[in-house]
Amino acid sequence: MRHPTVPKARLSGWARAGENGRRGISSDHERKREVDAMYGRRLISCAAAVLLLVAAAAMATTIDVSQPVKVTDSSYYERGESIVYDGTNYWLFYGRSATCEDPYASGNPDIHDYAIYYKKAPTVPGLAGATAVAVPGATNCYLGETGAAVVDGNVWTFGTVPSVSFPGARSIYGWYTGNSGSSWTQVADLWDNLGNGSAHHSETGFDGKLYIMGNNPESYSGWYTKWTDDPTAGPITWSTPIPLNTTTNHVNGTGHFYVEGAGLYIGVMRTSPTQVNYVLEYVAGPPEGWTELCSAASTAYDPTLFKVGLTTYVYAQAPWVSPSQYIIAWSGDLATVLSGSSVPVTEGGYDTNGWVDMWPIGFTDALGVSYLFYTSERDEPTAEGTGNIWYLEFDWDPSLDHYTYIQEAIDGATGTTIDVAAGTYTEQVTIDKSLDLIGAGETTTTIEAPAADRAGSVVAVRTGAPGPTASRACSSAMSMMSVARSLDSIRRRSRTSPPRSTRAGESGSAEIRISRSTTTR
Numbered sequence: 001m002r003h004p005t006v007p008k009a010r011l012s013g014w015a016r017a018g019e020n021g022r023r024g025i026s027s028d029h030e031r032k033r034e035v036d037a038m039y040g041r042r043l044i045s046c047a048a049a050v051l052l053l054v055a056a057a058a059m060a061t062t063i064d065v066s067q068p069v070k071v072t073d074s075s076y077y078e079r080g081e082s083i084v085y086d087g088t089n090y091w092l093f094y095g096r097s098a099t100c101e102d103p104y105a106s107g108n109p110d111i112h113d114y115a116i117y118y119k120k121a122p123t124v125p126g127l128a129g130a131t132a133v134a135v136p137g138a139t140n141c142y143l144g145e146t147g148a149a150v151v152d153g154n155v156w157t158f159g160t161v162p163s164v165s166f167p168g169a170r171s172i173y174g175w176y177t178g179n180s181g182s183s184w185t186q187v188a189d190l191w192d193n194l195g196n197g198s199a200h201h202s203e204t205g206f207d208g209k210l211y212i213m214g215n216n217p218e219s220y221s222g223w224y225t226k227w228t229d230d231p232t233a234g235p236i237t238w239s240t241p242i243p244l245n246t247t248t249n250h251v252n253g254t255g256h257f258y259v260e261g262a263g264l265y266i267g268v269m270r271t272s273p274t275q276v277n278y279v280l281e282y283v284a285g286p287p288e289g290w291t292e293l294c295s296a297a298s299t300a301y302d303p304t305l306f307k308v309g310l311t312t313y314v315y316a317q318a319p320w321v322s323p324s325q326y327i328i329a330w331s332g333d334l335a336t337v338l339s340g341s342s343v344p345v346t347e348g349g350y351d352t353n354g355w356v357d358m359w360p361i362g363f364t365d366a367l368g369v370s371y372l373f374y375t376s377e378r379d380e381p382t383a384e385g386t387g388n389i390w391y392l393e394f395d396w397d398p399s400l401d402h403y404t405y406i407q408e409a410i411d412g413a414t415g416t417t418i419d420v421a422a423g424t425y426t427e428q429v430t431i432d433k434s435l436d437l438i439g440a441g442e443t444t445t446t447i448e449a450p451a452a453d454r455a456g457s458v459v460a461v462r463t464g465a466p467g468p469t470a471s472r473a474c475s476s477a478m479s480m481m482s483v484a485r486s487l488d489s490i491r492r493r494s495r496t497s498p499p500r501s502t503r504a505g506e507s508g509s510a511e512i513r514i515s516r517s518t519t520t521r
Helices: 027-040 125-129 407-409 487-492
Strands: 004-010 042-046 061-065 078-085 088-097 116-122 147-151 154-162 169-177 185-195 200-204 210-216 223-228 254-260 263-270 277-285 289-297 300-308 310-322 329-334 357-366 369-374 388-391 415-419 423-426 430-433 435-439 445-448 459-462 471-474 511-518
Touching: 061 407, 078 147, 078 357, 078 369, 088 125, 088 147, 088 154, 116 125, 116 154, 125 388, 147 210, 154 200, 185 210, 185 445, 200 254, 200 263, 210 254, 223 263, 223 415, 254 300, 277 300, 277 310, 300 369, 310 357, 310 369, 407 415, 407 435, 435 459
Parallel strands: 061 415, 147 200, 300 357, 415 435, 423 445, 430 459
Antiparallel strands: 004 445, 004 511, 042 435, 078 088, 088 116, 147 154, 154 169, 169 185, 200 210, 210 223, 254 263, 263 277, 277 289, 300 310, 310 329, 357 369, 369 388, 459 471
């Protein structure tokens, strides 16, 4: 529950010209005009030893902070999402457990009682407000993992259910609709005899065909793909299954298709004989097969391959470091996307509290906007909730570190500019080092104290001084305070004091604006 009055801090103020040199602005006036028009950014500058920071040169590194959007909200665990666009609507499919309401810290979501649900909307942001609908008959699915495809105007979803022919194994089933969900047709045994403990799969529509990728199907060892021209036919005519690698096939692990124009690709992580990430490209042949574009040793799981912007590919996946799972990513062209080091995308926790962010799926909409969907147990920073489907709009430079909490970005910053996207960040922030904290505007980027701590401060600046003055809170009752003043002076200033503005080209410090706002329940 949100309370009617909650302390908030709003990011505002300007740094001196040249603070944000990475944007390449050549003069004070040009900088102000360009930033006003393109970014609307506001700047906080804080120092660890003294409350004054006048930057004389551009910062060496930038960290981006933006918040995910919660798309589903059932009290039962939700996971295993897939998304497609049929030319009119975006369809998000995912599994919802029939029994599990606990996160990994207190329960076991790794069960097979998931039913497939979907949301549809004409825009990706519209999915959050769309009604969740169950796919008839799509129950008891392995770990809630789903697939999706559009073939010949039909929208498909897929899941692995208990096999009829092979007790103890799994079979890939499909369900399709040609009338926007008014009715669904079930197609059984698209691929049978997948292992009950490794029944991972992926599906896509490409070149007018349905392509399926299965892990150890029909007693094959490793990953295989096959396709059909008409998945609605009875019986279906399938191509000959082919392995992802004809020499040493990729055994176990997880993977997903990625389609771009006339190209079909796979991002896959194998687990045996060693754990390795791969990017593969489809060759229609003859002979039909998959060719390796790049590979690298892996310590993470559940990869997804997608594109951000015109030229940058992203390979994201989720490492597990007890008690949390989080998301990392590499970026580059298709031949180098796995080169170099990964960067963080989500934290999988806050401070000492860990939770699970897992199963990322990248998707680019018809307008070229890229999103990263994933399952997350995030709730309050100090406590996790049931897993639900979330997404991040992937609008930052993929080569830069990214966080979803301001404090986590500060903790990881070293001589860094932190760009904070629009949103209300429910956390209490302690700044204990020199950095530039840039918001998207005073009215759009807000730090709000958690409801449980609404009587406390929103932002604390640690000065490093000895004794009880070493950490002083910037009171939420103050509407504007200059970091050039002492903390005692800041705390005594009236709420009606006029703001002391530092504009581009002027000397002096930047400012912190702290205000109390009224929110609705």
